[in-house]
Every structure is written in C-alpha cells, then in structure tokens.
Amino acid sequence: MLSSNPLYHSSTRNTIGTVLWLFIFISAAISMFLLICHCIGRELIDDQIELLGPMLTICGGALIILELIKKSSVSEGEFLANLNQMFVSNEDYKKAYRLLQAYAEADEANDKSKKEKVMKMLKEDMEVAEISNYLTFFEVFQLLRDKNTLKIDMFDDLFAYRFFLAVHNPYIQEKKLLKVPENFRNIYVLEHDWIEYRQEKGRKTHGMEYCLEEKYKEKFTQSRYLKEYTENGYSREEAIKAIEEKYNQLIRK
Secondary structure (H helix, E strand, C coil): CEECCCCCCCHHHHHHHHHHHHHHHHHHHHHHHHHHHHHCCHHHHHHHHHHHHHHHHHHHHHHHHHHHHHHHCEEHHHHHHHHHHHHCCCHHHHHHHHHHHHHHHHHHHHHHHHHHHHHHHHHHHHHHHHHHHHHHHHHHHHCCCCCCCCCCHHHHHHHHHHHHHHHCCEEEEEEECCCCHHHHHHHHHHHHHHHHHHHHHHCCCCHHHHCHHHHHHHHHCCCCHHHHHHHCCCCHHHHHHHHHHHHHHHHHC
C-alpha cells in the first residue's frame, strides 16, 4: 500500500519520474504506430490497434507495478498528484475529455441536434489509438488494485467523472468496449467495482443508463448472438442465462 508519510525522499521522486516516463513512452509508442500506419489506411489501424492495445496495456502496467513495488515509500498524495498532472498535461487525454464532456452535456440536456454534432466529431476526430490510450490510463488503475497498491477510495474523487465519461459513452462502447469485451477485462472489473463502491457511499455515478452490464447484455442477447447458442440446443432462456454467466466471468464474479 502507498505510504501516507508526507516526507518524501529523493528516491521517491525518482520513482514518480520513472512512472511518468513509462506512461509517456507508452503513449508515444501508440502515437508513432498510428503515424506510421496512417498512410496504409484506417481499417488496418483499427485491426492492429485492437491487437496491440491489450499488449501495450499489460506491458506498461506491469512495468509501473514493478517500479512501485520496488519503491514502497511512494506517498498516496504524491502518486495521485502526479497521475493527475500526467492526465491534464497529455494533449490526447485533454482532447478526448473535451469531446466526451461535450457529448455528456448534450445528452444530459437531451439536445438531440448537439448530440448528433458531437457524435460526428467523436467519430471524425478521435482515432482508435487515442481511445485506447485514454482507456489504458485507467486500465493501469485496475492492475494496481490487483496488486493491492491502490484502492478505489484513494482515486474516486479525482478520477471518477473522467473514467465514467469515457466508459459510459456509447461511441467508446461501440468502438472498443463492446466490440471485443475480453480485451478490456480490467475496464469491466473496475467499472463494476467502482459503481458498487459509489452506490455504497450514496454517490451518483455519471451515465448509469450506459452502464456496461446493461449494454453488454442488451447487445449480446440480440437474436444474432443468441443464434450461436440456440443452434447448439440451448433454449432462448438458457442462452440468455449463458450470456449473463459470461458477463459474470468477465467481471470475475
């Protein structure tokens, strides 16, 4: 667990610096890949990022975890402050946040015209790599939770809105989270646990009408997905139950 000691050693500051550089390196690698592939075509970019995204997340997250384990004196306050600085100073994160917030505001105001306009901007202006990059930032939170390095109550106030703004956005869900759910297991687990935490604390969670559990079941219980089960002897009710169990396995229930 991160130390709450307010006295920081130079080694702690070096650790934070290393963590920042690791994130920067991962972001740069994704951006470079996007630049190289741009001339080849967007479809190829989508396919390759779909494959490389989880790998980059795991590798980058593992490096960060190892660094934190080696330097257990890192304080909670300093770590979160640097995570926040990393977010607000990253141009890709800021761009994604502005677009996602604009959509959320239009959605909450039930402004159909503005929603359509912002959705068009999301589709035209947000590359697959930028979506992956934004989600990767939060996947690392779950990796750190798995190592008992972070707890939700440590980052809830600072990052909840930024997280749910993306994860509960229909375009992000369509393009990434519901396309291949297994590639985003960390996001599914974190979203489920974070919602439960906020409910226990009596806190409102942004975009609950787009929660992953409901959207997952809504998509995969459609006839075209149930057909795979019914053709193998499942009744419709059994097929739906199997889909629900698949979701539970995804979030480790």
